[in-house]
Amino acid sequence: DAGVIQSPRHEVTEMGQEVTLRCKPISGHNSLFWYRQTMMRGLELLIYFNNNVPIDDSGMPEDRFSAKMPNASFSTLKIQPSEPRDSAVYFCASRGAEAFFGQGTRLTVV
Amino acid sequence: QQQVKQSPQSLIVQKGGISIINCAYENTAFDYFPWYQQFPGKGPALLIAIRPDVSEKKEGRFTISFNKSAKQFSLHIMDSQPGDSATYFCAASKAGGYNKLIFGAGTRLAVHP
Numbered sequence: 001d002a003g004v005i006q007s008p009r010h011e012v013t014e015m016g017q018e019v020t021l022r023c024k025p026i027s028g029h030n031s032l033f034w035y036r037q038t039m040m041r042g043l044e045l046l047i048y049f050n051n052n053v054p055i056d057d058s059g060m061p062e063d064r065f066s067a068k069m070p071n072a073s074f075s076t077l078k079i080q081p082s083e084p085r086d087s088a089v090y091f092c093a094s095r096g097a098e099a100f101f102g103q104g105t106r107l108t109v110v
Numbered sequence: 111q112q113q114v115k116q117s118p119q120s121l122i123v124q125k126g127g128i129s130i131i132n133c134a135y136e137n138t139a140f141d142y143f144p145w146y147q148q149f150p151g152k153g154p155a156l157l158i159a160i161r162p163d164v165s166e167k168k169e170g171r172f173t174i175s176f177n178k179s180a181k182q183f184s185l186h187i188m189d190s191q192p193g194d195s196a197t198y199f200c201a202a203s204k205a206g207g208y209n210k211l212i213f214g215a216g217t218r219l220a221v222h223p
Contacts, residue, residue, distance in 0.1 A: 004153075030208060031209075042216055043213045043216070045211075050208040056210065091153055093211075095211075098144065098156055099156070099211055100156060103153045104153050
């Protein structure tokens with residue numbers, strides 16, 4: 001398995017634009033997590049899914065953030081509209097017995 | 111009760127020395143304790159994990175020590191090498207792969223030659 005795959009690796013966008021981050025989990029893993037990492041706040045859990053169903057979205061900072069998992073092999077995290085304070089590295093992780101992270105998407109909102 | 115407290119925030123060790131990072135938790139329902147290693151520009155990578163049925167787990171130069179009564183666990187890196195310089199995160203989770211991982215704040219380790 002190629003591991004957790006995230007795209008794009010880097011994204012630079014202007015404030016107010018819509019941003020969509022994508023994640024392909026490891027096949028057979030039933031849980032998927034979206035994290036945000038910043039120097040100030042460390043690793044923050046935004047939302048997680050079990051069997052494609054959102055279980056806990058209490059970490060989603062605002063209504064501007066939304067996440068979907070239409071099937072077991074794909075998830076998206078959308079920010080609309082984006083703001084400069086959303087600049088961070090966003091990680092997707094999937095879990096079977098153990099959890100594995102993707103390489104992350106570095107988002108810069110200017 | 112959901113927090114995992116990690117210390118120190120940063121650590122400098124000489125090559126060949128022992129690096130020790132400590133974590134503490136409050137939720138007694140947690141029963142899975144992994145450690146992740148993160149290099150700049152990369153995602154956190156699973157390093158080693160332990161469950162509370164054992165007090166110690168060793169993989170190469172990396173050892174997890176677990177103290178259930180104190181609700182503490184630690185990572186020891188023996189014979190630390192410059193290539194071990196990275197940020198280390200402890201985490202904790204309830205039983206079942208469908209539960210979320212709660213992460214510590216991270217420890218930035220620098221191993222000097």
